[in-house]
Amino acid sequence: MPAGLGARFQPRFFEANYWISLTPMNEQIATQPPEIVALSAPPSLLSSSWTRRIRMGDLVARGITFLAALSVLVITVALAWELYKGSVPSIKEFGWKFITQKTWDPVFLSFGSITFLFGTLITSVIALLLAVPVGIGAAIFLAELAPRAISSALTFVIELLAAVPSVIYGLLGIFVLVPFMREHGGASLKAALGFLPIFSGPNYGVGVLTAGIVLAVMIVPFIISISREVLLAVPREQREASMALGATHWETTWHVAMVYARSGIFGSIFLALARALGETMAVTMVIGNTPQISASLFAPGYTMAAVIANEFTEATGDLYLSALVEIGLLLFVMTMIINALARLLIWSTVRKQGAAA
Amino acid sequence: MITPENLDEQESRIPQMRFDPMQAEEAEEIPQLKTENGQTPAITLLKTNLPEGRSPNRVLQAVKVSTEHLNFFYGQKQALEDICIQIREQCVTAFIGPSGCGKSTFLRTMNRMNDLIPGARVDGSVLIDGRDIYARQADPIELRRRVGMIFQKSNPFPKSIYENVAYGVRINNLARSRKSLDEVVERTLRGAALWDEVKDSLHKSSLALSGGQQQRLCIARALAIEPEILLMDEPASALDPISTAKIEELIFELKKRYTIVIVTHNMQQAARVSDFTGFFLIGRLMEFGDTRRIFTNPSKKETEDYITGRFG
Numbered sequence: 001m002p003a004g005l006g007a008r009f010q011p012r013f014f015e016a017n018y019w020i021s022l023t024p025m026n027e028q029i030a031t032q033p034p035e036i037v038a039l040s041a042p043p044s045l046l047s048s049s050w051t052r053r054i055r056m057g058d059l060v061a062r063g064i065t066f067l068a069a070l071s072v073l074v075i076t077v078a079l080a081w082e083l084y085k086g087s088v089p090s091i092k093e094f095g096w097k098f099i100t101q102k103t104w105d106p107v108f109l110s111f112g113s114i115t116f117l118f119g120t121l122i123t124s125v126i127a128l129l130l131a132v133p134v135g136i137g138a139a140i141f142l143a144e145l146a147p148r149a150i151s152s153a154l155t156f157v158i159e160l161l162a163a164v165p166s167v168i169y170g171l172l173g174i175f176v177l178v179p180f181m182r183e184h185g186g187a188s189l190k191a192a193l194g195f196l197p198i199f200s201g202p203n204y205g206v207g208v209l210t211a212g213i214v215l216a217v218m219i220v221p222f223i224i225s226i227s228r229e230v231l232l233a234v235p236r237e238q239r240e241a242s243m244a245l246g247a248t249h250w251e252t253t254w255h256v257a258m259v260y261a262r263s264g265i266f267g268s269i270f271l272a273l274a275r276a277l278g279e280t281m282a283v284t285m286v287i288g289n290t291p292q293i294s295a296s297l298f299a300p301g302y303t304m305a306a307v308i309a310n311e312f313t314e315a316t317g318d319l320y321l322s323a324l325v326e327i328g329l330l331l332f333v334m335t336m337i338i339n340a341l342a343r344l345l346i347w348s349t350v351r352k353q354g355a356a357a
Numbered sequence: 358m359i360t361p362e363n364l365d366e367q368e369s370r371i372p373q374m375r376f377d378p379m380q381a382e383e384a385e386e387i388p389q390l391k392t393e394n395g396q397t398p399a400i401t402l403l404k405t406n407l408p409e410g411r412s413p414n415r416v417l418q419a420v421k422v423s424t425e426h427l428n429f430f431y432g433q434k435q436a437l438e439d440i441c442i443q444i445r446e447q448c449v450t451a452f453i454g455p456s457g458c459g460k461s462t463f464l465r466t467m468n469r470m471n472d473l474i475p476g477a478r479v480d481g482s483v484l485i486d487g488r489d490i491y492a493r494q495a496d497p498i499e500l501r502r503r504v505g506m507i508f509q510k511s512n513p514f515p516k517s518i519y520e521n522v523a524y525g526v527r528i529n530n531l532a533r534s535r536k537s538l539d540e541v542v543e544r545t546l547r548g549a550a551l552w553d554e555v556k557d558s559l560h561k562s563s564l565a566l567s568g569g570q571q572q573r574l575c576i577a578r579a580l581a582i583e584p585e586i587l588l589m590d591e592p593a594s595a596l597d598p599i600s601t602a603k604i605e606e607l608i609f610e611l612k613k614r615y616t617i618v619i620v621t622h623n624m625q626q627a628a629r630v631s632d633f634t635g636f637f638l639i640g641r642l643m644e645f646g647d648t649r650r651i652f653t654n655p656s657k658k659e660t661e662d663y664i665t666g667r668f669g
Contacts (some may be wrong), residue, residue: 244508245501248528
C-alpha cells in the first residue's frame with residue numbers, strides 16, 4: 001500500500017460517517033443499521049479493500065453470531081407454538097377444568113391434570129429441600145475448607161455424578177432405594193414422625209418421597225459444582241477485608257463469601273430445580289405412576305413428565321393425545337413461570353443488598 | 358542495618374526535627390525542646406510517655422510494634438530478610454520502595470494476614486506492646502481486631518453502607534443494642550469524613566459510592582472496631598488527587614488516636630503524611646528514620662537513588 005493512501009483515505013472515511021449523519025431525514029436510511037448504510041454508500045467511499053475487509057469481517061461475524069442467538073428464540077417460539085397447536089382440541093374441550101380437575105380417564109375421555117401438577121411440584125420441592133442444604137454444605141467444604149487435593153478429587157467425582165444418565169439413577173432407585181424405603185427408611189420415619197399426616201398411610205416403597213430422594217441425588221451434583229465455582233470466584237480482597245476485621249474463617253465464609261456469591265448460588269439452585277421439574281425417567285421408575293393427590297409422602301403419585309412418557313405411545317384418539325400435549329404445554333409454562341420468579345428473586349436480593357457481580 | 362539497639366542512637370543524630378501541631382493538641386504539656394541545632398523536635402512528647410531518667414530530646418513516643426530479625430518466606434522464596442524495626446505509637450510510619458521489595462509483605466506480617474497464603478512462613482518475631490504475635494498461644498483473630506487494615510483496592514462488601522461499617526462491630530459483639538450500633542456507625546463515618554456525604558443513603562448499596570468514598574468507607578469499617586494500629590497498603594494508589602488529598606487529611610486526623618503504618622508508592626505522599634519513613638529494597642529494610650532526614654539527607658546510596666528517581 002502506498003504511504004500516502006492511508007492518509008488520503010482517512011478523511012474520506014470520516015466523510016462517509018458525516019454523510020450518513022446528515023441524512024437522518026431520509027427514513028429508509030435512518031432505520032437501517034449504519035453498516036448497511038455505509039455499504040450502500042457511493043463506491044468511492046469504499047475504495048480501500050483493506051478497510052472494506054475489516055468492515056466486512058465485522059458484518060459477517062455480527063451476522064453469524066446474531067443468527068446463533070436468533071435460533072434460540074426461534075426454537076423457543078416454535079416449541080411453544082407446536083405445543084399450543086397440539087393442545088387446542090383439549091383446550092376447547094376442557095378449558096380451565098383441565099387444570100383443576102382430578103380425573104384422568106382415557107376410557108371416558110375425561111382429562112384433568114392437577115394430580116400431575118401436584119406430583120411434579122411435590123417431588124421437586126422434596127428434592128430441593130434435601131439437596132440444597134447438602135449441596136451448599138458440600139460446596140462450602142470443597143471451596144473453603146478442604147485441602148486442595150481432596151477438593152479437586154471430590155470435584156471430579158461430583159462432575160462424574162452430574163453426567164450419569166438418569167435411567168441409571170432410576171435403576172438405583174428401583175433396586176436400592178425402593179426396597180430400603182419399604183423395609184427400613186419408611187418404617188423408621190413412621191415410627192418417629194408417624195403422627196404427621198405426611199408420614200401416614202401405607203408404605204409401598206415406591207412413592208412421592210422416594211421419587212423426591214432420587215431427584216435430590218440427581219440434582220445435588222449441579223448445586224455443588226456450580227456453587228463451588230461461584231465461591232471460588234469470590235475475590236480474595238473480600239475475604240481479606242473480613243479477616244482483617246477479626247472475623248473467623250467461618251464468619252468470613254458465611255457473612256462475606258456467601259453474600260458475595262449468593263446470586264450464583266441461587267442460580268445453581270434454580271438450574272437444579274429446572275432439572276428436577278423436567279426429570280422424567282428416574283421419577284417414572286420409582287414414583288408408582290398413580291394419578292392421585294395424597295397428603296402422605298409414602299403414597300404413589302404421578303408427574304407431568306412421567307405421564308407423557310408413559311402414555312404417549314398408547315394414546316389412541318386425538319383428544320387423548322391432545323391432553324398429553326397440553327400437559328407438556330403446562331409443564332413448559334410452569335418451568336417458565338418458575339424461572340421468571342427465580343430471576344425476580346435474584347434480582348430483588350441483589351438490588352436490595354447491592355450488586356455484587 | 359538498623360537494629361533496635363542502635364535505633365535511638367540513629368534518631369538522636371537526626372538534626373532536623375519538626376514540630377507537629379496536630380499532636381500538640383493532644384499533649385498535656387509540650388516541653389519546649391530544642392535540638393543541638395536549635396530546631397524544634399519532630400515528635401511530640403506526651404508527658405505520660407516520658408520514661409524517667411532519659412533526656413527528653415531523645416525520648417520519642419512509646420514503641421508500639423517492633424520486629425526482631427524477621428524473615429519471611431513464600432515457599433522457598435525469601436521475601437523479607439532480617440527486618441529489625443521499631444514503630445512508634447501515634448505516629449505515621451511510611452514504607453517506600455520499588456514494587457516487589459517486600460513492603461506490603463512486611464505490612465501484612467503485622468496483622469498475620471500472610472497466614473492466609475499457603476506456603477507462607479515467618480521466622481523471627483513481631484512484638485506488639487511487647488508481646489510476640491507469632492507466639493504459639495497468640496490468637497490471630499484477636500490480633501486482627503486490634504490491628505486494622507486498609508487495602509490497596511477498596512473492597513467494600515456488597516451490602517449497604519450501614520452494614521459495611523456495622524460488620525466488624527457485629528462479628529465482634531461490640532454493640533449491645535441497635536441504638537448503640539447506630540451511634541458507632543455514625544461516629545465512625547464522621548471519623549472517616551464520610552458522614553455528610555452518605556448520611557441520607559446509609560441503607561443504599563456501598564458499591565454506588567465513588568472510588569474515594571469507597572476507600573473512606575473501608576477506613577470507617579476498619580475504625581468501627583476501634584483498633585490500636587491501622588495498616589494501610591497503598592490506600593490512595595487507585596484514587597484521583599482530590600480523593601487522595603482527602604485520605605491524607607484523614608490520616609493526619611487519625612494519627613492522634615491510632616498508630617498508622619502506611620505503604621506507598623508515592624514518595625510525595627510518604628513525605629507529606631509520615632513521621633518516620635523506611636526504605637525497602639529486595640526484602641531488606643535499607644534505611645529507617647525520621648521522614649525529613651530520609652528525604653533530605655539519606656545515609657544510604659540506594660535510598661538516595663530511589664528518592665531522587667534514579668530507579669524504582
